[in-house]
Amino acid sequence: MGGEPQRNKLFHAIVGLGLAAAGCGGKDQAPIADAGPHDANADASMPPDASTESEPQPDAATSIDATAAADVAVDVAEEIWHPIVIQ
Amino acid sequence: MTSPHTSPSSLIRRRRRVVELPESDPVIDAMPPALRQDVAKTWERRAHEELKVAAAFSVLTRELLETRGDPMVLAGISRGVNDEVRHAEVCRSLAGKYRGAEVPWPAEVVIEPSTRADDRRLRTAFHVVSMCCVNEAIASSYLDASLAGAQSPSARIAVGELLADEVEHARLGWIFLARLPSPYRAAIESNLLTLVRPVWQCWWDATHVTLRDGAPEHGLPSVATTRSCAIAALRDIVAPGFAELGFDVGPLLEWIRRATADHAVAPSSLLTEPSRLENAST
Numbered sequence: 381m382g383g384e385p386q387r388n389k390l391f392h393a394i395v396g397l398g399l400a401a402a403g404c405g406g407k408d409q410a411p412i413a414d415a416g417p418h419d420a421n422a423d424a425s426m427p428p429d430a431s432t433e434s435e436p437q438p439d440a441a442t443s444i445d446a447t448a449a450a451d452v453a454v455d456v457a458e459e460i461w462h463p464i465v466i467q
Numbered sequence: 468m469t470s471p472h473t474s475p476s477s478l479i480r481r482r483r484r485v486v487e488l489p490e491s492d493p494v495i496d497a498m499p500p501a502l503r504q505d506v507a508k509t510w511e512r513r514a515h516e517e518l519k520v521a522a523a524f525s526v527l528t529r530e531l532l533e534t535r536g537d538p539m540v541l542a543g544i545s546r547g548v549n550d551e552v553r554h555a556e557v558c559r560s561l562a563g564k565y566r567g568a569e570v571p572w573p574a575e576v577v578i579e580p581s582t583r584a585d586d587r588r589l590r591t592a593f594h595v596v597s598m599c600c601v602n603e604a605i606a607s608s609y610l611d612a613s614l615a616g617a618q619s620p621s622a623r624i625a626v627g628e629l630l631a632d633e634v635e636h637a638r639l640g641w642i643f644l645a646r647l648p649s650p651y652r653a654a655i656e657s658n659l660l661t662l663v664r665p666v667w668q669c670w671w672d673a674t675h676v677t678l679r680d681g682a683p684e685h686g687l688p689s690v691a692t693t694r695s696c697a698i699a700a701l702r703d704i705v706a707p708g709f710a711e712l713g714f715d716v717g718p719l720l721e722w723i724r725r726a727t728a729d730h731a732v733a734p735s736s737l738l739t740e741p742s743r744l745e746n747a748s749t
Contacts, residue, residue, distance in 0.1 A: 390611060390700075393634050394604055395708035398641030401539070404712075444589060444654045452585050453658035456593045457665045459581060 485556050486628045488564055494619035494684060495564060505678055506685045507565035512675070514558035515573035521551035522576045524636075527598060529580075530591040537646050540595070543639040550632045561625045565685070592643075592651045593662055599640025601666045601705055606633045608700035609670070612692055616683030626686040641708055656714045660722055663701065667726070670697035698727050 495503065524547040531541045555573060562570040581590070610630040617623045644652070655662070673679060673690040681689035688696070702723050706716045 390604075390607055390634070391704050391707060394607060394637040394704055395641050395711060398638035398708075399645050399711065401638070402642040402645035404645035442650065444586065444650045446654075446657060448586065449589060449654040450658055450661070452589050453593055453654075453661040455581060455583060455585075456590060456597065457661050 485553055485560070486624055488560055488621045488624055492564060492619055492621045495621060498565075498685075502682060503565050503567075506682050506687065507562045507570070509676075509678055509682075509687055510558050510562035510565060511570050511573075514555045514562060514570075515576070517551050517555040517558055518573050518576045519578070521548050521555070522578045523598060524548045524551060526578065526580045527591070527594050530587065530594060534588040534591050536591065537643055540639050540643045543635065543642075544599075547632075547636050547639075550636070554629050554632065557625050557628055561621055564621050589651060589654055592647060592655060593658070595640050595643045596655055596659075597662045597666050599637055600644065600708065601640075601663055601701070602669075603633050603637035603640065604704045604708075605666065605670050605697050605700040607637050608696040608704065609688065609693055612688050612696050613683075613686045616688060616692075617686040618684035619686065622684075622686035637704075641712075644712055652712070652714070656709075659709065659714070659716075659719055663705070663719060664722075667697050667701065670694065698723065702727075 498506070524544055528541070528545045528548060530536070531544060559570050559572065607630060610626055610633055614623060614626045614630055617626055644655075647655075671694055673693075676690055676693075678687055679690045681687045681692065683689070683692075701719070706719050706723065709719070710716045
């Protein structure tokens with residue numbers, strides 16, 4: 381098992397199937413039920429039929445103040461409870 | 468009429484039960500007693516870490532509820548709380564196999580979400596990016612390497628269970644991002660490094676790791692492998708994912724390149740080749 385195919389497999393299982401579930405490309409990819417790289421136990425909670433057209437979330441802001449956004453990002457980055465590592 | 472955001476089957480989960488570990492495990496039985504206790508201690512700590520992730524997902528669940536988040540993502544993240552509690556039990560049970568005795572349920576977990584009155588939807592989006600798109604992608608890469616090296620049947624079952632869920636949690640981040648309005652995407656793009664760096668730093672920090680060389684045959688990669696996994700996940704999953712959605716990932720790729728050079732991180736091909744892992748464990 382080489383590194384490259386395995387990396388592609390994780391990318392596909394995470395990003396490829398995620399975007400497909402959101403209806404954003406990747407529709408030619410494997411059904412979501414065939415997801416995880418070692419997923420004998422994984423369920424098919426995000427179904428193939430979820431590959432429908434994407435639509436924006438409601439009440440979308442038309443613009444976000446860049447300074448305010450940077451301030452929120454720094455605060456999120458400094459939150460001591462997050463992120464959490466499982467190693 | 469069913470909305471694409473509320474596909475009924477996306478809102479349910481098949482009945483899950485806590486995975487059962489085998490009665491006997493010759494790999495564990497053959498371990499030196501001291502290493503066996505060290506591995507037990509690590510899996511016991513991991514059980515507590517899983518509860519911390521459950522707490523983090525509970526905060527994110529609340530945020531998604533408060534901001535009318537995408538139902539498919541809300542359903543997945545709220546299930547994630549339960550997944551992580553189940554992971555804690557899997558880790559606790561595995562720790563008991565190594566300890567040779569019952570291990571207590573982990574200590575309490577207390578987190579203090581920010582009370583700042585800012586743009587809650589933006590904060591939620593930032594949390595999804597760092598928790599799902601970044602942290603869970605690194606976790607998936609780490610668990611993939613863990614599984615590749617694991618020889619103990621018990622460890623393989625436990626790690627496989629965790630990996631399947633973490634891949635799903637990571638995927639939720641990309642579903643969320645794909646459906647996010649463009650102003651929020653722009654805000655994420657502008658602050659991508661701010662969000663990515665602390666996650667990477669947490670995986671890089673080995674302060675609490677007692678087995679720096681790991682115990683790969685027991686599902687515990689070395690610190691060096693863990694760090695390589697963090698870099699590989701950013702380079703091969705996270706950055707290409709953002710690029711796929713049209714984000715400018717130039718600064719992120721440049722930062723990854725410098726981080727890799729500064730820390731002399733091994734190529735990620737070292738992570739998943741069994742022969743390399745076997746060498747690393749000797």
